[in-house]
Amino acid sequence: MSRTPPSLHLPASSRVLVICHKQLGDMTLLEPALAKISAAAGRPVELLTRSGHAPLLGLMANVKMTDRAWLRAFDAIFCYDDLDKSAVHAMLAFAPRKDLLLRSPLEITKWNRRAFSEIRAPGIADSYLARYNWDYTVVEAREPWRPPVLARPTDAWRPVDFQADDFALLNSTAGWKSKRWKSSAWVEVAQAMIDAGVPRIVVTSGGQDWQRAHSERIAAALGDRAIYLGGQTRLEEFLWLVSRARMVIGVDGAASHLAAAFGVRNLTLFFRTNPHNWHFPTEDSVALLAAATDESDEANPEYDFVAEDVAASAMALLRR
Secondary structure, eight states: OOOOOOOBOOOTTOOEEEEOOOOHHHHHHTHHHHHHHHHHHTSOEEEEOOGGGHHHHTTSTTEEEESOOTTOBOSEEEEOOOOHHHHHHHHTSBOSOEEEEOSOGGGOOHHHHHHOSEEEOOOOTTOOHHHHHHHTSOBOOSSOOOOOOOOOOOGGGSOTTOOOSSOEEEEOOOSOGGGOOOHHHHHHHHHHHHHTTOOOEEEEOOSSHHHHHHHHHHHHHHGGGEEEOTTTOOHHHHHHHHHHOSOEEEESSHHHHHHHHHTOOEEEEESSSOHHHHOOOBTTEEEEEOEEOTTOOSSSOOEEOOHHHHHHHHHHHHTO
16 A cells, blocks of 8 residues: 555646645645646646635635545545545545555554555655645656745734734644643743844743633743733734744744745744654754653653753854
């Protein structure tokens, strides 16, 4: 099942459906593969995904969102998740070839086997996910590999009453609590950025109670130099903020992927996830990997950063 079949030749102006119901960061990292398919097909691809992702897709060239695949005919279907609902959508659409790409053969389900004629799951190992998706999307490559790229959002997406023009964005949480860093340490890093001349720190987070509480503690400690927007932004507003920030800093998550795709400087802290999978290093995109603490052991590993080291990395990036 993990073999790589010959590259699929797509006739001019082919109709291609892509299915992926993953989270915001994963969708950002899918952009190079979508561009590869679109270039091979000679027309925009149709993407079936979560309805809330519509603003993100609007920033991708040659991608249009669809909410219906059933009983429609396509020249090819590509899927990038193992969800049963995605397999059902593929089963109920017509195409001479239906491809599924997964990160591990352990993800393959019985529904996947029923729905897809080609299944590839060679294993991601230490590959960057965006490159892995691109490499194993077996259509003709009309252009060389490149990392994800997003268009700059319109100013109509600027949050209402948001006045700051020069700011850094701190997104202190992601979907997993295990990625969370101490709020007091974030305050130390943010204060160093303020002392270095960043006039405002915009503090954002997800909308879960623990995420908002964590980010609110950071904003409260920074006083009037912070603009607290934890859990308060629509996706359009969050995309605008990330694209306009002087720098984005936070834990491994969507904010860092978005910043890199916008060409915004970013510093990302990795705790338990593999930075090789989730980070593409450049001069403007820097990852730091947590070290095991003195209290850590094999049964209960604990990881942390030294706030002074994180602040120093932030300062170096700001001075670029």
